[in-house]
Amino acid sequence: MTWTSSMSSGYSSLxxxxxxxxxxxxxxxxxxxxxxxxxxxxxxxxxxxEPHVYLSKEEIKEKIQSYNSSVTDKLKMTLNANGIYTGFIxxxxxxxxxxxxxxxxxxxxxxxxxxxxxxxxxxxxxxxxHISSTNTVREVIEALxxxxxxxxxxxxxxxxxxxxxxxxxxxxxxxxxxxxLYLRLVAGPKTEMLSFVLREHExxxxxxxxxxxxxxxxxxxxxxxxxxxxxxxxKKRYAAYRDKLEEALGGVWKPG
Numbered sequence: 370m371t372w373t374s375s376m377s378s379g380y381s382s383l384x385x386x387x388x389x390x391x392x393x394x395x396x397x398x399x400x401x402x403x404x405x406x407x408x409x410x411x412x413x414x415x416x417x418x419e420p421h422v423y424l425s426k427e428e429i430k431e432k433i434q435s436y437n438s439s440v441t442d443k444l445k446m447t448l449n450a451n452g453i454y455t456g457f458i459x460x461x462x463x464x465x466x467x468x469x470x471x472x473x474x475x476x477x478x479x480x481x482x483x484x485x486x487x488x489x490x491x492x493x494x495x496x497x498x499h500i501s502s503t504n505t506v507r508e509v510i511e512a513l514x515x516x517x518x519x520x521x522x523x524x525x526x527x528x529x530x531x532x533x534x535x536x537x538x539x540x541x542x543x544x545x546x547x548x549x550l551y552l553r554l555v556a557g558p559k560t561e562m563l564s565f566v567l568r569e570h571e572x573x574x575x576x577x578x579x580x581x582x583x584x585x586x587x588x589x590x591x592x593x594x595x596x597x598x599x600x601x602x603x604k605k606r607y608a609a610y611r612d613k614l615e616e617a618l619g620g621v622w623k624p625g
Contacts, residue, residue, distance in 0.1 A: 422555070426452050432554055440558045444497070446550075455501045458553050460513060460528070460565045462494040467591060469520045469584050485520055487587035500550050507545040513567060521584065529566040532556070540566070 424432065430448055436456075437445040446456035467487040496513055506528045514523055530552060531540045543549070549565060556563035577585070 429454065429554070436554055436558060442558075444558070446554065453502050454550070454554070455499065456550050456553065457497055457499050458509070458549050458565055459560065460496050460498065460509070460567050462490050462496065462513075463566050463568050464490050464526075466569060467587070468517070469581075469587060470518045471520050485583045485587065487584070487591060490517070502548060502550045502554075504548065504550065505545060506543045506547050506549060509549055510567065520581075522580075525569060526567055527570050529568060531564045531566050533561050 429452070433446045433448050433454060444457035446454050448454045467489050469485050469487045471485055496516065498509060498512055500509060500512075507523070510526050510528055511523045513519075514521065514526070528543045528549070529540045530543055531538060533539075543552075552563060580588075
C-alpha cells in the first residue's frame with residue numbers, strides 16, 4: 370500500500386493493497402485516563418451490524434451525485450471509469466492508553482526509550498483520510514497509525530462507526546474487511562448520521578505478548594511516574610492532616 374501524509378493539509382491518501390494478516394489483542398487497562406479522556410459510555414450503545422447492500426454502478430453514480438450536492442466542506446467523492454470511487458473520511462481518535470511513536474518531537478506526558486516515545490494523544494483529535502472504495506478498515510487503521518508515526522501494532526486498534534438516533538448514540542465495531550468509504554457514501558456527508566472512531570480493542574484480559582519490549586519498558590516508566598505522583602499527593606494529604614491534628618492538640622493542652 371502506498372500512502373502520502375501531509376500534516377499541513379490535514380489528510381492522508383492511500384491506495385488499494387490486499388492485506389491478509391489479522392491479529393486480535395486487548396487494550397491495556399492499568400493506565401489512568403488523563404483529563405478529557407473519558408468516554409460517553411452510558412449513552413454509547415452497541416448496535417447490531419447492518420446487512421451490506423450491494424449497489425449497481427448506476428446506483429453508485431446517483432448516490433455520489435447526491436452526496437456531492439450535499440457536501441459543504443469541499444470533500445467530495447469522485448467516480449472513476451473503472452467503477453472505483455475515491456473520497457474523504459474523518460476519523461476521531463479516542464485512545465485511552467498512550468501510543469508509541471518513532472519520533473523525538475512529541476507533545477504531552479512522555480516516557481522515552483531510545484528513539485521511541487510514549488504519550489497520550491490529544492483529546493478530540495480528528496484526522497482526515499483520502500481513500501478509495503476498495504480500501505478496507507484494516508488499511509485505514511494502518512494509514513492512520515503511519516500518519517502519526519505510531520509504532521504500535523495495528524492489530525491493537527479497531528475502527529468503530531457511530532451514529533445518532535433519537536438522542537441516543539450508537540456504536541458498532543467494524544470488521545477488518547468492511548469498506549469505510551462505502552459506509553460514508555450510503556450515510557451521506559453529515560457526521561450526525563455517521564462518524565468513524567478509532568479505539569483500542571475492547572476485550573477482557575491484556576495480551577502482553579503482543580507488545581514489544583520498548584512498549585513494555587515505556588509503560589513501566591509511565592507507571593513509575595504516575596506512582597510517584599500519587600505518592601506525593603498522599604504525602605501532602607497526610608502532612609496536612611498531621612498539621613491539623615497537632616494544631617488541635619495544641620489548643621486542647623494550652624493552659625488557661
